[in-house]
Amino acid sequence: MNYLWLIFALLSAITAALVSIFGKIGLKGIDANTATAVRSIIMAAFLVFVVLIQGKLNQIPSIISNRKTIVFIVLSGIAGALSWLFYFMSLNFGKVSQVAPIDKLSVVFAVILSILFLGEKVSIISGLGVGLIAIGAILVALG
Numbered sequence: 002m003n004y005l006w007l008i009f010a011l012l013s014a015i016t017a018a019l020v021s022i023f024g025k026i027g028l029k030g031i032d033a034n035t036a037t038a039v040r041s042i043i044m045a046a047f048l049v050f051v052v053l054i055q056g057k058l059n060q061i062p063s064i065i066s067n068r069k070t071i072v073f074i075v076l077s078g079i080a081g082a083l084s085w086l087f088y089f090m091s092l093n094f095g096k097v098s099q100v101a102p103i104d105k106l107s108v109v110f111a112v113i114l115s116i117l118f119l120g121e122k123v124s125i126i127s128g129l130g131v132g133l134i135a136i137g138a139i140l141v142a143l144g
Contacts, residue, residue: 018101021100022097024036024088028089033092033093034089036089037082037085041082041085084107088104091104098141098142100142102137102141102142103138103139103142105138106135106138108134109134109135109138
């Protein structure tokens, strides 16, 4: 069985945790939205560099020319930017140990939305797990 998805998902979780820690330290005394904008510029430059190194810059025109693809990539980018703005704003007011668990409710919302909009099926065990994630996130944040 191919476990690459799990390896990359764990790396995503670890680096997302570092966003919280580094962000909280870096936000001291500065505007969260401005910090998010600077972070976005750094991310964009880094990602363009990665695509350049991979030799895939030539794929950009085909992405841009596909109307459906570009619309959903733009919507995804806006949603991601809003997520970062709200996340960094919440770090200004709360502890990482409060903010991060509530942010992870995105897992619950993603599963619900994937059922509603993508027609994905979730087993009873998976549904129970999603419910436990929701309960756990709330308990950790409020406890």
